[in-house]
Amino acid sequence: MDESLNLVVFSGTDDRLQAVAVLAAGAAALGKPVHLFLQYWALDAFTKAKIGGDHGLAPEAGDEGRAAVDALAKAGQASWAETLRQAKELGEVDIQACSLSMDLLRLEESDLDPLVDGVEGVTAFYLNAGEGQIVFI
């Protein structure tokens, strides 16, 4: 039961990041160690400059999806970043930036929001995952 949950987070849209945050928070609540490995557009969304901004939605959302997501936010749904902050208070949630994506996006560690704990390569991610499941989002 306490095997880790390991999410490779590639997509940087707000809906997918919200799904990531909810999955992470639920696992943290159960005492599962959670590792997030941020790549590409997800990593871009975790920069200080962009974390508070609008990151759009997955293409399948369409106009109706946009309206539904906006309605939930207006009703007081916590942002994905806030949900991740709370998940970190609850349990062991480690958020790492993919070093290749750091190079791709020309980022320094100082560009990242404090939610991100560090920068690592894919091998470290696999080693930290151990026997736990790995999910790509």
Added chain:
Amino acid sequence: MTAEPTSTPDITTTIDARGSFCPGPLMELIRGMKEAEVGEVLAVLSTDKGSKTDIPKWVGKAGHNLIGVLTRDGYDEIVVQKVR
């Protein structure tokens, strides 16, 4: 007088998580449980439809005592005793 079970221990703290979305109510309960003393009874009020299944499952896993899941008018009240 209402028909509430008389054996229910007094509620120490009520957490009003109504309007909070999944997994907000559970997270608020866990935060409350961390601050509570062993033996205290917490009630969490939730409008999230997942809470009445998720919270009892978490309570079982975490080794606390589920006292009741009560359906109120438009929300659920889940009552939990801190065991450890």
